[in-house]
Amino acid sequence: MDKSVIKFNHCHKDIFCFFVPDQCPECGVSFSGKRLEEAPVSIPNPFSNGHKVPCAFLVASTEDNVLRDFDGRSDLHTGITNTNGIVYNYTKAGVQREHQGWERCICVPLVQPDMFSLMSQWDQYLEKFSSAQMWDPLWQSFNEETHNCYSYTLTFINCVLATQSKRALSKDEFTQSFVLPRIKRASKYMMLCREISQNHFYIVDSPRRNSQESPSEDEDSKSN
Structure with a gap:
C-alpha cells in the first residue's frame, strides 16, 4: 500500500496503475520507444503519518x-x-x-x-x-x-x-467543511488501490473524450 498510484491517458482512456506498462492494457499498442501523449501524473496519497x-x-x-x-x-x-x-x-x-x-x-x-x-x-x-x-x-x-x-x-x-x-x-459544519471532503478523497483513493491490486489497472473513459463528443451530439440533435 506504499506504492504510488499514477494515471496516464491513452486511446481515450484514463488508466490508473502502480507503474506504466510496456504496452497499453486497453488497445495493446506497445509503448517501447514511444512517448505518451501526456506525461503520467501521480495521484496524491490522502494519508499521512x-x-x-x-x-x-x-x-x-x-x-x-x-x-x-x-x-x-x-x-x-x-x-x-x-x-x-x-x-x-x-x-x-x-x-x-x-x-x-x-x-x-x-x-x-x-x-x-x-x-x-x-x-x-x-x-x-x-x-x-x-x-x-x-x-x-x-x-x-x-x-x-x-x-x-x-x-x-x-x-x-x-x-x-x-x-x-x-x-x-457545529458538528455538521466541521464535518461537511473539513472531514467529509477528505474522507471522500481517501475512499476514492482506496477504491483505486483495490482495483489495481486485483486487476493491475483501473480503466475509465477519459472525461476529455466525453467533452469532445458532446458538441457533435448536440449538433446531431439539432439537425434532427
Missing part, C-alpha cells in the same frame, strides 16, 4: 485491513496531536496519549505556521482540556452517540477557537 503532523485533527480507521479503510463499512476514530506528534484521543478508558498507532490517517492541520502564540500554548491547552472531569470515565461514561472521540476532538477545537475570539463550529 499523524505523529509527524503537529497540532492537527486526525481520522483513522480501526480496521486492520488497510484495503477496508474508509470504505464506509469500517469504524473511524479521531484524535488531536500535540506539538510533538503525540495523539490525544478519547476512548471508553478515558483520554489516551499515544506515541504510535496513527501512522496512516487523514490529517486536518489546525494551526497556521505563523500562529506562534497559539502553537506555544497548544500543549498546555490540550493537556488541561484532556484532564478535565468530563473526560474522566469515573465521572462521565463514554457514549457512542453523544460523548465519544468525535465530541472530544470537536469540543477541544471549539475551546481553541474561543481563545482566538472566533465562533464555535
